[in-house]
Amino acid sequence: MKILNMQLFAGTALLSALLLTGCDLPPQETVQRGYRGTGMEAVYSPEVLQEVVAANQVPAAIPAVSSEGPKAGDIYKNVEALGHLSVGEFTRLMAAITQWVSPEQGCNYCHVAGEGFEQDTLYTKKVARVMILMTQNANENWGAHVGGAGVTCYTCHRGNNVPEQVWTIGVPPRHAEGHNHLMQNVAHQESSVYTSLSIDPFTPYLLEDGVARAQGGTALPTGHTESIRSTEHIYSLMMHYSDALGVNCTHCHNSRAFGSWEQSNSERVKAWHGQQMVKSMNNDYINPTNDWLPEYRQGPMGDAQKVNCATCHQGAYQPLLGANMLADYPNLGSLAPAPIDLIEEAADAIEGAVEKAVEAIEGGMESASLDQAESAGEAH
Ligand code: HEC
Ligand code: HEC
Ligand code: HEC
Ligand code: HEC
Numbered sequence: 047m048k049i050l051n052m053q054l055f056a057g058t059a060l061l062s063a064l065l066l067t068g069c070d071l072p073p074q075e076t077v078q079r080g081y082r083g084t085g086m087e088a089v090y091s092p093e094v095l096q097e098v099v100a101a102n103q104v105p106a107a108i109p110a111v112s113s114e115g116p117k118a119g120d121i122y123k124n125v126e127a128l129g130h131l132s133v134g135e136f137t138r139l140m141a142a143i144t145q146w147v148s149p150e151q152g153c154n155y156c157h158v159a160g161e162g163f164e165q166d167t168l169y170t171k172k173v174a175r176v177m178i179l180m181t182q183n184a185n186e187n188w189g190a191h192v193g194g195a196g197v198t199c200y201t202c203h204r205g206n207n208v209p210e211q212v213w214t215i216g217v218p219p220r221h222a223e224g225h226n227h228l229m230q231n232v233a234h235q236e237s238s239v240y241t242s243l244s245i246d247p248f249t250p251y252l253l254e255d256g257v258a259r260a261q262g263g264t265a266l267p268t269g270h271t272e273s274i275r276s277t278e279h280i281y282s283l284m285m286h287y288s289d290a291l292g293v294n295c296t297h298c299h300n301s302r303a304f305g306s307w308e309q310s311n312s313e314r315v316k317a318w319h320g321q322q323m324v325k326s327m328n329n330d331y332i333n334p335t336n337d338w339l340p341e342y343r344q345g346p347m348g349d350a351q352k353v354n355c356a357t358c359h360q361g362a363y364q365p366l367l368g369a370n371m372l373a374d375y376p377n378l379g380s381l382a383p384a385p386i387d388l389i390e391e392a393a394d395a396i397e398g399a400v401e402k403a404v405e406a407i408e409g410g411m412e413s414a415s416l417d418q419a420e421s422a423g424e425a426h
Pocket of ligand 4: 196363
C-alpha cells in the first residue's frame, strides 16, 4: 500500500512538473498601474522579460551622410518616392533597406544584375516602393500612434523578406452540411491565441470598419444589438492585442468596466489609433500590391499578407522596446514634398476650372433670368 502511494506520488509529481514546463516559472512580479484596489496591475516574469530584451536589440546605424549636393531625382531615372533625397542619402537608404529586408540576397532581391537599376522588373521592387510610402505616411500622419519611436522597415521586417507575424483572411474550417460554423470553436489556432474564439478576428476590425463594442447601454437586454458571436470576435481581437504587446488586459482597461473610456488607461486610446492606422495600411497600401504578388506570397483566399499589432510589436509593449531608429533615418520620417511644377500645374488647372465654372454660372443666370422674364411676360 505504502509502495503504491509512493509510486502514485512520484507519478503525480512528474505529471505536475511536465504541466509546469508549459508555464512561466516563478517568481512573477507585479507593478501597480491603476488606482489602488482596481486590480490594474502588470504581471510579468523577469525571465520572459529578459528574452524580450534580447529579441529587441537594434542593429547599428550606417554613418549619416550629407543632404547637400545633387538630388536623386536629377540623376536617377525612376525614383518616385525618394527623388528629393541627396544621392548620398539615397544610396545610404538603399544599403539600409538591404540590411533590413534582404540581407542574404542583397541588392538583387529588388534589382536584376546586369539590368539598369531603374527597371521595375521584379515584383519585390514595386512592393518595396509602396512600403517606402507606407512607412513615410505612418511617420508623417499617424503620430497619434507611432509618434515618439517612429517606424522603419526594421520595425516589421527584422532581416526577413516578409515580416514573421502577418495574417491573411481566414478559411472557414470543414463542417457538417447544414451547420454554419462561423469560424468559432476551433481550438489550437494561433490567430485566436489558442482559445476557441473566432479564428479570424482581424478581417472585421483590421480590414473592415468593425467597431469593437459589446456592452449594452441599458441594464436589461433591451435594444441591444450585439450578438454573442460578435462579442466573441471582440474577445478574440482583445486576446491578440494582449498577446501581441505582451501585456494583460489591464494595460488598457479597468476590468470592472471594459467599455468605459473614462476608466481606461491612455494606452487604450493609443491602441484605438493603432487600430485605425493598421486598417489604413492594409487597405491603402498592402491590398493594392496583391496583383503583383506570386501565389506563394498569398493566403489561401488569394489575398496579400497583412499587418496586425504583432507585425510591429512582436511581443513588446512598444516595438523594439521604444528604441527610436527613425532618428537615424529621418528620410523615412515624411512623404516627399509634392514637386513644385506639379503644384503649379495643379494651381493652373484649378484656376482654369474656376473660370469655366464662373462662366457657366453666369451663362446659367442669364438664361434663367431670360426664362423668368419670358414667363413673367406670359403671366401678364
Ligand atoms: C527591398 C528592395 C530594394 C533593395 C534590396 C534595393 N533597392 Fe534600390 N530601389 C528600390 C526601389 C523601390 C527603388 C525606387 C525608389 C523610388 O521610387 O524612389 C530603387 C531604386 C534604386 C536606384 C535608382 C535607379 C534609377 O535610375 O531610377 C538605384 C541606383 C538603386 N536602387 C540602387 C540600389 C543598390 C546599390 C542596392 C543595394 C545596396 C539596392 N538598390 C537595394 C528597392 C530596393
Ligand atoms: C508595418 C509593417 C511593415 C513595414 C514598416 C514595412 N513592411 Fe514590407 N512588408 C510588410 C508586409 C505585411 C508584407 C507582405 C505583404 C506584401 O507583400 O505586400 C511586406 C512585404 C515586403 C516586401 C515583399 C517581400 C517578398 O519577398 O515578397 C518587400 C520587398 C518589403 N516589404 C520591403 C519593405 C521596405 C523596403 C520597407 C521600409 C521602407 C518595409 N517593407 C516596411 C510589412 C511591413
Ligand atoms: C492595447 C490595449 C488593449 C488591450 C491590452 C485590451 N484591450 Fe480591450 N479594447 C481596447 C480598445 C482600443 C477597444 C475599443 C475598440 C474599438 O472601439 O473598436 C477595446 C474594447 C474592448 C471591449 C468592448 C467594450 C465595449 O465598449 O463594449 C471589451 C469587452 C474588451 N475590450 C475586453 C478586453 C479583454 C478581455 C482584454 C484582455 C484579454 C482586453 N480587452 C485587452 C484596447 C485594449
Ligand atoms: C507600424 C508599427 C505598429 C503597428 C502595426 C502597431 N503599433 Fe502600437 N506602437 C508602435 C510604436 C512605434 C509605438 C511606440 C510609440 C511611442 O514611442 O510612444 C507603439 C505603442 C503602442 C502602445 C503604447 C504602449 C505603451 O505602454 O507605451 C499601445 C497600447 C499600442 N502601441 C497598441 C497597438 C495595437 C493594439 C496595435 C494593433 C491594432 C498596434 N499597436 C499596432 C507601432 C505600431
